[in-house]
Amino acid sequence: MPVASDSVAKWVLKRDRLVVLACLLVVITLAWSYIVTGAGIDMNKMSAANNLASKTWTPFYFLLMFLMWFVMMIAMMLPSASPMILLFSAINKKNNERGNSVVSTGVFVAGYIAVWGGFSFIATFLQWGLDEMALLTTMMASASPLFGSALLVAAGIYQLTPLKHACLRHCRSPIDYLGHRWKNGAAGTLVMGLEHGLFCLGCCWVLMALLFYGGVMNLKWIIGLALFVLLEKVIPAGHWIGRLSGVILIAWGIAIIL
Secondary structure (H helix, E strand, C coil): CHHHHHHHHHHHHHCHHHHHHHHHHHHHHHHHHHHHCCCCCCHHHHHHHHCHHHCCCCHHHHHHHHHHHHHHHHHHHHHHHHHHHHHHHHHHHHHHHCCCCCCCHHHHHHHHHHHHHHHHHHHHHHHHHHHHCCCECCCCCECCHHHHHHHHHHHHHHHCCHHHHHHHHHHHCHHHHHHHHCCCHHHHHHHHHHHHHHHHHHHHHHHHHCHHHHCCCCHHHHHHHHHHHHHHHHCCCHHHHHHHHHHHHHHHHHHHHC
């Protein structure tokens, strides 16, 4: 049995990139299937009869909303994180061929998952607070022009800040990041996943907050933001798209008030 287990482990390591790619495609497909088919996207109907009508959030409803945010974050963020994950897998394969110790790519991905989970928890708390203040509709979109305008302007300003572009630079240059911040061992690999996950979240967290403007359950809005995040991170002119979007968002927010 130990011999058989070693053989399986070696086979997986040799084909790590293929295995990782297959896993990424499966997870992305499942996450988007959940969103597109609306596995509970009619939760506004359920909540109207359950919690939203009375403005009372139960622990079960909080968990339901957290899971919705978590799956949505995976669906929106994993495609743009895939180049970094695949690069880490390729380095793993080279280390294995040289006889060096390697750490499962899953440990690296776990860092991203932890960051996305943390953001989802915070977003759920924000949704709860905004709902209590009657600032959201039943589709979890902005119910106040002033609140919607503030969201757009804040997102636009953040798109133009040095912090935003420092985070974006790390996300757009996976080779540079791994070359300067590589850490050995399982703990080091997890820290790399956490660090890069935070950089990627730093690029997009305000854009994700715009779901409170367009609607947390608005499929077109979700797809639009996901495509924007992907383009900003992977195409050559992505950093200019980020700056242009900042100007557009500020103008849009001001136009709503005017």
